[in-house]
Amino acid sequence: TQLLEQSPQFLSIQEGENLTVYCNSSSVFSSLQWYRQEPGEGPVLLVTVVTGGEVKKLKRLTFQFGDARKDSSLHITAAQPGDTGLYLCAGARATDSWGKFQFGAGTQVVVTP
Amino acid sequence: DSGVTQTPKHLITATGQRVTLRCSPRSGDLSVYWYQQSLDQGLQFLIQYYNGEERAKGNILERFSAQQFPDLHSELNLSSLELGDSALYFCASRTGTDEKLFFGSGTQLSVL
Numbered sequence: 001t002q003l004l005e006q007s008p009q010f011l012s013i014q015e016g017e018n019l020t021v022y023c024n025s026s027s028v029f030s031s032l033q034w035y036r037q038e039p040g041e042g043p044v045l046l047v048t049v050v051t052g053g054e055v056k057k058l059k060r061l062t063f064q065f066g067d068a069r070k071d072s073s074l075h076i077t078a079a080q081p082g083d084t085g086l087y088l089c090a091g092a093r094a095t096d097s098w099g100k101f102q103f104g105a106g107t108q109v110v111v112t113p
Numbered sequence: 114d115s116g117v118t119q120t121p122k123h124l125i126t127a128t129g130q131r132v133t134l135r136c137s138p139r140s141g142d143l144s145v146y147w148y149q150q151s152l153d154q155g156l157q158f159l160i161q162y163y164n165g166e167e168r169a170k171g172n173i174l175e176r177f178s179a180q181q182f183p184d185l186h187s188e189l190n191l192s193s194l195e196l197g198d199s200a201l202y203f204c205a206s207r208t209g210t211d212e213k214l215f216f217g218s219g220t221q222l223s224v225l
Contacts, residue, residue, distance in 0.1 A: 042216025100169040105155035
C-alpha cells in the first residue's frame with residue numbers, strides 16, 4: 001500500500017484542455033512536493049507546499065495543499081504537449097524522520113496536439 | 114542539469130552477481146538519497162545518508178547496502194542479484210536546510 005495515493009494513474013487529453021491530478025494520504029505531512037519526470041531522466045521538482053490550505057501558482061500550473069495537510073492537487077490550465085510527463089507527489093510524514101521522503105506512484109499525463 | 118552525477122548510466126549483469134552504483138551529489142549538499150524505480154512499484158525510497166551517517170531507511174533489501182564517503186559521494190552496492198532487481202536506480206541530494214531534492218539521471222540496471 002502506497003503512503004501517497006495518486007489519481008488518476010493515467011490521463012490523456014488534447015492540447016488546450018484542463019486537467020487535475022490528486023495526491024491523497026491518511027497521514028499528515030510536514031510538506032508535500034510535486035515533481036515531473038520525463039523518460040530517461042530523474043524527477044524534477046516543480047513546487048513545495050508547506051502550509052495547510054496553501055495555493056501556489058507556477059504559470060499554468062496551480063498547486064493546492066489540503067487544510068489538514070493530508071492531500072494535495074495539481075491543476076493544469078490549457079495543457080500543452082510540453083506538459084506531457086509523469087507527475088509525482090512526494091513528502092515526509094510529520095511523524096517520520098525529517099529525511100524520509102516517499103513518493104506516490106505517479107500520474108502519467110499525455111497531452112496530444 | 115541537476116548537478117547530481119550518477120554512474121554508470123546503464124549496467125547489464127547476470128543473476129548472482131554484485132554491482133556498485135555511484136553518486137556524486139550537488140556541490141555543498143550533505144544529504145544523499147537512493148531510490149529504486151520499477152514499473153510495478155513506482156519510486157521506492159531505499160536509504161538516506163547525511164554527512165556520512167545513515168539517517169533513514171526504507172524498503173532496502175538485506176542484499177543491498179550503501180555508504181557515503183568523506184567527500185560526500187555515495188555508493189549503492191547490490192549483491193546476489195535477482196531478475197527482479199532490474200530497475201532504474203536514482204540518487205538525489207539536498208542541502209539539508211530545505212526540502213528540495215535534486216535527482217540524477219539514474220542508472221538503468223538490467224539483470225539477465
